[in-house]
Amino acid sequence: MNIDTGFSGQNASARAKVQAFGGFLTNMVLPNIGAFIAWGILTALFIPTGWFPSEKFAVLVGPVIKYLLPVLLAYTGGKxxxxxxxxxxGTLGAVGLIIGAEIPMFLGAMIVGPLGGWIIKKFDKAIDGKIPSGFEMIVNNFSIxxxxxxxxxFSFIVIGPAIEGANNFVTIxxxxxxxxxxxxxxSLINEPAKVLFLNNVIDQGIYYPLGMQDTLDAGKSIYFMVASNPGPGLGLLLAYSVFGKKSAxxxxxxAIIIHFFGGIHELYFPYVLMKPLTIIAMILGGMSGIATFQLFGVGLVAGPSPGSIFAYLALTPRGNFIGVIAGVLVATIVSFFVTSFILKLDKSADEEDDVFEESVAKSKAMKAEGKELLNKGGEILANIKKVAFACDAGMGSSAFGAATFxxxxxxxxxxxxxxxxxxxxNIPEDSDVxxxxxxxxxxxxxxxxxxxIIAITNYLNDPNIEELLENIKESRKK
Structure with missing residues (x-):
């Protein structure tokens, strides 16, 4: 039985707001991921337990994580x-946090950066049109x-100590x-949140900051792996490849290639949503993977973004490869067998087409509705010049969807x-669809x-995307 997992009313609004918050965090972090990875490589190579221990180069590890990375986050958030x-x-506010704290201030920077931007934005709006001619530069400079x-x-005296106290509580x-x-x-929280596109709220807002702090002390962290393991998704997709029906x-x-090697986990979300019971497989796969990581005592040196197996291996410190690979493999096996069991026992699989086939069947009924949407307000489809594919971060599933289209x-x-x-x-305002x-x-x-807005359920084969293409082709014939 296929269950509609969409939210309605206030629940949909609440979910959208949480997703927007996660998207804001993501947009603050992703432009700086390269710097985080550079720090991870630095750590993996030169700390005492690294590949090439070096006291000379290891002195860079502390200042980069304490000063550079939080400042980059605050700068991006304020901008x-x-x-x-x-x-x-935002940068000025972050400096107050950094100097007054004993821990890396990632969470603080992600708060104070946007706060600084909001303050100056409100000030500029309040004085707009009220500055005497010729005094613009002095007002702009002195206001900042x-x-x-x-x-x-304020960050040094109040915000920093408050965040440090909260961070210590969460860490403990x-x-x-x-x-x-x-x-x-x-995993009871992580896996359901991921398929509802709340994964970035968890990763960027909680696990990454904790992981970076943990890595400074231990040279690695399991926190980078508790929500990003590609194993559960791989097992699910393998099960669908063997026991799935028709389009699925x-x-x-x-989807396996794109998910496991490309790191775009959103590709497996629709497969869970169309058979919600498979979330059990994802949870058990995630749990078994974390348990294996714990058993071997392994971690990564930075957050794997995207969550590709290549990123996992590249960020694995010396002596941790067996445990990391084992954790991914165990999660894959558990997810595969549990998903296979669910698919084989699900009687509706024999009575109904899967979500993709249902969507194709419904596409005829939705055709008129789709055309109405595309021609809303009497606009002519032929005038469409810009199509925007969007996702949470703008770099994973949307990139794949845009390239395919x-x-x-x-x-x-x-x-x-x-x-x-x-x-x-960040979708441009001049986008037509x-x-x-x-x-x-x-x-x-x-x-x-x-x-x-064209809503889709699958990035590989969605009838609404095909409907958009058909409408464009029809418009070219007129």
């Missing part, structure tokens, strides 16, 4: 809110100077969880339509009211 002035404000000074001192709680052996229970079985092998347009010799991928909040997963529609509508 997202209020441009360059916001970036400067004064407000930045106040924020820096999670370390207690690790000590008792209950860390695998985190045909598309699963392609471009190829389809090229096969039809349609070259005058720009197709690009973006994070939801926005394509997103159905679970991200609410969040997209919050940021882009009145835009044409």
């Amino acid at each position: 997202m809110v209020a441009g360059q002035r916001g970036a400067v404000m 100077g004064i407000l930045g000074f106040i924020l820096m001192m 709680a999670i370390k207690a969880l690790v000590a008792t052996g209950f860390l695998p229970l985190l 079985k045909r598309t699963a092998p392609g 471009k190829k389809k347009l090229q096969k039809e010799n349609i070259e005058d339509i720009a197709v690009n991928n973006y994070s939801i909040e 926005i394509v997103v997963h159905k679970n991200l529609v609410g969040r997209t509508e919050m940021s882009h009211k009145g835009k044409k």
